[in-house]
Amino acid sequence: VADQPHQESYDLYGARTGNCLRAAIALSEAGVPFTPRAVDLRTREQRGPTFMALNPSGQVPVLVQRLGSGAKGFVLSQSVAITLYAAEYTPGGLLPLDVNARFKVLEAYFYFVADVIGLNGVAFALKGDGFGEAAQSLTRRYLARLTRGERFISEHGFMAGDRFSIADIAAFTISSAVAEDVPWTTLPRLADWRDRIAERPSVQRGMHLFDKTT
Numbered sequence: 465v466a467d468q469p470h471q472e473s474y475d476l477y478g479a480r481t482g483n484c485l486r487a488a489i490a491l492s493e494a495g496v497p498f499t500p501r502a503v504d505l506r507t508r509e510q511r512g513p514t515f516m517a518l519n520p521s522g523q524v525p526v527l528v529q530r531l532g533s534g535a536k537g538f539v540l541s542q543s544v545a546i547t548l549y550a551a552e553y554t555p556g557g558l559l560p561l562d563v564n565a566r567f568k569v570l571e572a573y574f575y576f577v578a579d580v581i582g583l584n585g586v587a588f589a590l591k592g593d594g595f596g597e598a599a600q601s602l603t604r605r606y607l608a609r610l611t612r613g614e615r616f617i618s619e620h621g622f623m624a625g626d627r628f629s630i631a632d633i634a635a636f637t638i639s640s641a642v643a644e645d646v647p648w649t650t651l652p653r654l655a656d657w658r659d660r661i662a663e664r665p666s667v668q669r670g671m672h673l674f675d676k677t678t
């Protein structure tokens with residue numbers, strides 16, 4: 465992405481879910497010109513033939529590149545990949561250019577993505593399938609990991625670095641999704657970090673992008 469002039473625009477297909485909000489914040493912060501396209505999960509629009517042609521997994525988010533002519537270009541699913549794509553779009557923005565600094569951000573990013581968000585997704589599925597006890601056990605585990613994630617907050621007030629990055633985006637979206645279950649008063653550094661991140665314009669835009677859908 466980095467060495468191409470940006471002539472294209474993008475559509476972000478999504479709904480008001482953590483995975484979509486993560487992609488929306490990253491694209492907003494990176495200055496990617498994109499239009500939100502709401503997908504109605506209540507009517508299972510994501511499993512209809514039109515959407516399945518875009519993403520055979522039948523899931524949001526999906527990023528679609530529009531070429532200058534308006535024709536469909538590159539199509540990308542997976543919020544984690546879309547977030548990294550946004551980082552690549554504006555080099556040195558959401559991911560530091562310095563290799564060591566970049567991998568410290570990636571370390572925190574994958575901690576929240578794999579060890580917290582991944583478990584949250586499995587707990588959600590287990591609950592839906594009627595395995596309440598197993599879901600609760602996983603929930604305790606990912607909440608403990610989320611609160612331990614406080615250790616990544618740097619002296620600059622961001623996750624694993626001296627500026628806002630994809631690690632902040634991953635940590636913020638899951639913190640918001642499970643906010644009611646986090647003992648914020650016992651975690652002043654995490655609460656302070658959350659309040660500051662919430663004020664960022666890109667975070668506010670991304671968090672409210674799909675407000676009218678589920």
Ligand SMILES: N[C@@H](CCC(=O)N[C@@H](CS)C(=O)NCC(=O)O)C(=O)O
Nearest residue numbers: 481483510522523524525542543544
């Ligand atoms: N690993 C995928 C997960 C995508 C995902 O689970 N999408 C959910 C909404 S957050 C979805 O589309 N659910 C509707 C369905 O599966 O039918 C990502 O991060 O993009």
